[in-house]
Amino acid sequence: MTSSHTMQYIGLLLLAAILLQTIAVAVTFIYFSNVLTTMKETFSKSSVSCLMRANLRTIKGLDTGSTEGKDDPCWQVTQQLHFLIEKSMSNRYQKEISSAIKDQDAPPRPKIAAHVTGSYIPEADKDGRGPSNRKVLGQKIQSWESEKGLAFLQNVQLSDGELVVPQPGLYYIYSQTYFRHTLTEEEENEEEDEGAGEDTIRGRPMLQYVYKKVGSYPVPILLMKNARTTCWSRDAEYGLYSIYQAGLFQLGAGDRVFVTVSNVSTIDMDEKSSFFGAFLVS
Template identity: 25%
Template sequence: MTGYNITAGDVEAGLQHRMEVLVEKKSSTGWVWKAFGVLLLVALCIGGARLYVWYQLERSESTTQSGKTAAPRIMDPDVTTGAHSQLKEMSRRAKAAIHLVGDYDEDSQQPALEWKDGVGQAFALGGLRLHSNQIIIPEKGLYFVYSQVSFRVSCSNDVEGAWSSKPLSHRIWRSSDSIGKPVSLMSAVRSACQNVPEDGVRSGQGCYSTIYLGAVFHLDKGDKLQTETNQLPELETEEGKTYFGVFAL
């Protein structure tokens, strides 16, 4: 039988070989964990982005389901000042937006509420434009349409001492080649000089009232939006009181 002698060199060579294997395995395992961490971080980023997109889609669908629009909002006069500044800020951030200010000249041959851009706080960008006192929609999509009119009504009472009621109305019309005849997008009616305290307003004194409309609509390219307002001589056209605008969502 042949014997084998283990020398010190063989032992050292074996230990060195085992150490090299262990080091190599440890390095390989560390690389795998680093790769797994990177993939996990990427997955979390993608998941967060998809969650944000889903949230935005849910908001859009909640306002317009099956082509239906959100109900118009009629706001109280005390709220409209803050809403006006917020709408201007939102519309300036939009890619396409227009904000018009109202003017009225009772001495003109055809008295009407005239909308103007490029004056005061009015502006137009992103393809939305004013033409023939109408807002022209440049592209198909979702748009937030809004308008406010302010009145200063001269209240009076009859022979029996009762206050006369003056109906105030404001409406936004949509004209479209696909629809044909104009259709009403939003409208509101409010009565002025009603339930006035006996010592609150004297006969002939002004009574202030405001109508605000705003909702989301799906509009087509080339659609035209215009307004119709009664009691034009009672309109308040000072800065920030009467306006009309649209911005894309």
């Protein structure tokens, strides 16, 4: 009996000890959980207050240069934030100023453009068929005006009816020719003899070509071509027609551009009717 009572007593002591230990662990866990929650809330509130500049009694009431203000954690956070913002803005302004200075130091881009207009050909020169070249189609127009009236040259040369560009780039080239087509006495007699002038003399096409010449190629290169067919009343003394064409082309330094037509003698070289030009795009 005595031994049985002793064993029961020891079992109760062990049970009580385990129960007390369990209660102690639970209380400790609850305590530290509350402490961590309180610390998180305090830290969160302090961070938000620093960023929102709310409830900053210490910072507002203290001199920014005082030792007490510098020891405040919120003051340190805001000062670091201000420092980062100032540094970022300073770097940005320095880049913008450097870019502006580079743009000012860069030499201005030269303006390259030309617009030449028709110049009336002496009657003695109009009697012939004009200059021709076996390497190109048609007859080259050489009598362009480059200074008077609407014509001008800006960093472009005009030589032998050809525009010479000074630097490589993408150029817009345009040309218009105004045809005043008439029948000579010989053609009128031929028309009366054949009786089919609509299909022969009056039906001849008018052509305009734009060429470029490069130093590395012996033959001029055709850039543009346009055509119209003459057809006017038998009772009319002449027919009036115009051909215009334009386009973007890559040219090199020293390249030459010129215009040819099917018959130079039929061109009305008024400055507002026949003209030719080019300008640098990029």
